[in-house]
Amino acid sequence: MRSARKPVGLSHSQLRGITSTGRWSSPTLHTRPLSPTANYTGLLPPSLLQATLKMPNTTINDKHTVSPLKGGMSVLKSRHINQGTSFPPQLRTSLRLRGLVPPTQETLDQQIERVITFLNTLESPIEKYCYLSRLKSENVTLFYRVVIDHLTQITPLIYTPVVGEACQKFSLIYTPGLVEGLFLSKEDKDHIPEILDNWPYPNPEICVITDGSRILGLGDLGVNGMGIPIGKLSLYIAAAGFDPSRTLPITLDMGTNNDKYLNDPLYLGLRCRRPSDPDFFDYIDSVMAALRKKWPNMLVQFEDFSSEHAFQTLDRYRNEYLCFNDDIQGTGAVILSGFINALTMSGVPLNKHRILFFGAGSAGVGVASQLKDHFIKSGGMSPEAARDVFWLVDSKGLVTFDRGDKLPQHKTLFARSDNGGKQFKTLADVINYVQPTALIGLASQGGAFTPDIIELMASMNDRPIIFPLSNPLTNAECTFEQAMIHTKGKVLFASGTAFPAFLDPYSKQVLEPGQGNNMYIFPGLGRGTVLAKAERVTDDMVYQSAVTLAESLTEEERSEQRLYPRLQRIREISALIARDVIHTALREGLAHEPAIVRMYGASPGQPVPAATLRDEERAAALLTYVQERMWNPAYPEDFSGLKAMM
Ligand SMILES: NC(=O)C1=CN([C@@H]2O[C@H](COP(=O)(O)OP(=O)(O)OC[C@H]3O[C@@H](n4cnc5c(N)ncnc54)[C@H](OP(=O)(O)O)[C@@H]3O)[C@@H](O)[C@H]2O)C=CC1
Numbered sequence: 001m002r003s004a005r006k007p008v009g010l011s012h013s014q015l016r017g018i019t020s021t022g023r024w025s026s027p028t029l030h031t032r033p034l035s036p037t038a039n040y041t042g043l044l045p046p047s048l049l050q051a052t053l054k055m056p057n058t059t060i061n062d063k064h065t066v067s068p069l070k071g072g073m074s075v076l077k078s079r080h081i082n083q084g085t086s087f088p089p090q091l092r093t094s095l096r097l098r099g100l101v102p103p104t105q106e107t108l109d110q111q112i113e114r115v116i117t118f119l120n121t122l123e124s125p126i127e128k129y130c131y132l133s134r135l136k137s138e139n140v141t142l143f144y145r146v147v148i149d150h151l152t153q154i155t156p157l158i159y160t161p162v163v164g165e166a167c168q169k170f171s172l173i174y175t176p177g178l179v180e181g182l183f184l185s186k187e188d189k190d191h192i193p194e195i196l197d198n199w200p201y202p203n204p205e206i207c208v209i210t211d212g213s214r215i216l217g218l219g220d221l222g223v224n225g226m227g228i229p230i231g232k233l234s235l236y237i238a239a240a241g242f243d244p245s246r247t248l249p250i251t252l253d254m255g256t257n258n259d260k261y262l263n264d265p266l267y268l269g270l271r272c273r274r275p276s277d278p279d280f281f282d283y284i285d286s287v288m289a290a291l292r293k294k295w296p297n298m299l300v301q302f303e304d305f306s307s308e309h310a311f312q313t314l315d316r317y318r319n320e321y322l323c324f325n326d327d328i329q330g331t332g333a334v335i336l337s338g339f340i341n342a343l344t345m346s347g348v349p350l351n352k353h354r355i356l357f358f359g360a361g362s363a364g365v366g367v368a369s370q371l372k373d374h375f376i377k378s379g380g381m382s383p384e385a386a387r388d389v390f391w392l393v394d395s396k397g398l399v400t401f402d403r404g405d406k407l408p409q410h411k412t413l414f415a416r417s418d419n420g421g422k423q424f425k426t427l428a429d430v431i432n433y434v435q436p437t438a439l440i441g442l443a444s445q446g447g448a449f450t451p452d453i454i455e456l457m458a459s460m461n462d463r464p465i466i467f468p469l470s471n472p473l474t475n476a477e478c479t480f481e482q483a484m485i486h487t488k489g490k491v492l493f494a495s496g497t498a499f500p501a502f503l504d505p506y507s508k509q510v511l512e513p514g515q516g517n518n519m520y521i522f523p524g525l526g527r528g529t530v531l532a533k534a535e536r537v538t539d540d541m542v543y544q545s546a547v548t549l550a551e552s553l554t555e556e557e558r559s560e561q562r563l564y565p566r567l568q569r570i571r572e573i574s575a576l577i578a579r580d581v582i583h584t585a586l587r588e589g590l591a592h593e594p595a596i597v598r599m600y601g602a603s604p605g606q607p608v609p610a611a612t613l614r615d616e617e618r619a620a621a622l623l624t625y626v627q628e629r630m631w632n633p634a635y636p637e638d639f640s641g642l643k644a645m646m
Pocket residue numbers: 214215216217218306307308326327331334358359360361362363364393394395396397441442443444445469470471472475495496497516517518519
């Protein structure tokens with residue numbers, strides 16, 4: 001087996017995108033099948049050769065060369081195939097697994113019980129995160145069954161808040177051997193197609209892409225931001241049934257302006273500052289073009305870009321590519337949805353609301369824009385009157401045209417000119433001036449809604465709407481308990497990260513706070529867009545996802561004063577959102593999936609009349625169509641697919 005030839009299979013350039021340090025790293029080994037005739041000695045450090053065992057269908061002999069292997073370890077190391085202790089006896093024989101797993105055969109439920117029991121013995125959230133990441137890399141089916149069956153326990157571990165800590169420590173907890181996404185370094189600008197070729201799974205349907213410049217409310221985390229695309233895509237899979245092997249997390253490594261990481265010897269990203277705007281757009285243009293060339297139908301979700309780049313990339317690509325920005329549009333939709341329900345409960349007519357945003361970045365302006373559209377569409381207000389419902393506060397105070405600083409374009413959408421030359425610096429001053437009915441926190445300033453601020457809101461409103469939406473938990477502007485206590489139970493509340501339930505001493509009810517997080521929107525929005533083979537993601541599709549979410553509450557949920565449905569229903573909700581997003585695509589003539597357009601008697605790209613879309617039978621059939629295409633984690637009963645490995 002030992003070849004006299006120079007190593008082939010993995011050249012240095014083929015490793016691009018998988019290692020961002022230039023150091024040898026075992027994830028490189030997942031990039032493409034290793035050549036059975038190659039000698040990898042010298043190409044890989046001996047300690048890392050062990051990691052080649054992770055490669056399906058390969059093993060290493062004692063001379064450090066790679067040879068094909070059927071069954072055995074290759075099965076256990078294939079995360080999409082591995083069943084561990086669930087493999088039945090006859091399969092253990094044909095797959096040569098006997099002795100490699102403990103003799104007891106377990107059901108998936110028993111495996112889940114072990115995972116949860118062990119998870120509960122771990123103390124720190126980050127240990128739990130690492131354990132779950134490892135589990136996902138070893139057995140995808142078990143991992144997602146655990147997530148789906150224990151959503152309220154697991155979501156905070158794989159998403160906000162713990163994903164925030166995981167990102168901050170990404171370089172520290174990085175595990176060689178775990179390939180969860182692609183790193184596209186700006187130094188690799190001339191190798192982007194080659195890096196995309198390295199991705200081991202064919203035809204991704206959806207990618208979440210970040211440049212790590214504004215991760216949750218934690219700022220510029222550089223390449224450590226990778227935890228966010230991974231976490232978001234885990235929710236796409238769990239909540240909307242995307243096939244795990246067809247999701248692609250991407251982190252653009254364009255350097256970081258965070259000195260802490262630039263000086264951290266363990267930091268895994270480029271050690272340089274972020275590029276100028278022309279260089280940023282030049283690079284991201286190349287990435288977008290390469291993505292479309294390789295995977296023309298893939299939906300791209302932009303995530304956690306610094307605010308100006310978030311708006312600029314959305315404007316630049318939204319009509320040309322199938323894409324959306326989750327922080328602007330997904331957040332806009334989820335908060336509009338909670339707001340629609342809060343409006344009813346507040347008893348204040350739509351046109352009497354005065355809404356104050358604490359934070360004027362991508363999320364703040366994204367939400368304000370979505371609410372404004374609703375005030376126009378549903379409230380019959382003129383664009384000018386709807387615009388006047390909103391006030392923005394940023395780090396310099398109330399955003400006004402005559403404040404003296406140059407406003408970025410997105411702030412001009414809601415900057416005030418009716419302030420009579422007066423400027424307001426503190427939040428309390430602004431509240432006293434605006435007299436808001438709703439206070440929305442999207443400024444990443446943990447604790448900014450002090451008892452005084454909350455009481456001020458309560459003094460002005462029978463049912464103040466207070467949404468501390470910043471993430472992770474440490475950045476929330478106030479807790480549910482504080483909001484309840486300081487409004488004497490009157491608050492209409494939603495937070496970005498989930499807070500525990502609270503026994504309201506006034507109503508004696510145990511109340512669960514709403515979670516106003518875009519995770520209620522993006523899975524269904526993405527599912528609908530991809531299933532419809534939509535040409536692009538339109539404002540109407542985003543708006544519809546908000547309306548569907550708002551209408552999805554059951555009577556019981558409404559009687560519990562919820563603004564959002566129970567998280568446990570998220571798959572059901574995502575299917576409804578996907579169905580209604582497809583309807584919108586059909587109405588707009590943007591759907592191209594033949595099977596779907598045929599259901600409505602149309603051809604691809606042909607608008608379907610609103611009356612046809614109201615047909616309840618077709619709507620029910622479309623919902624079934626969506627549900628039947630949701631990936632459901634379960635071990636196969638038919639093992640013929642494994643024949644090749646026997
Ligand atoms: N619940 C959810 O689903 C979502 C929550 N978020 C959360 O929202 C937060 C903001 O995100 P995003 O808008 O994208 O971030 P940005 O960085 O784009 O915006 C942050 C805004 O907060 C303002 N700000 C900063 N410090 C203060 C201060 N002391 N007083 C008042 N305003 C201040 C900034 O002001 P300036 O412009 O002057 O710098 C800026 O306008 C994050 O915590 C994020 O996690 C985001 C998306 C979804």
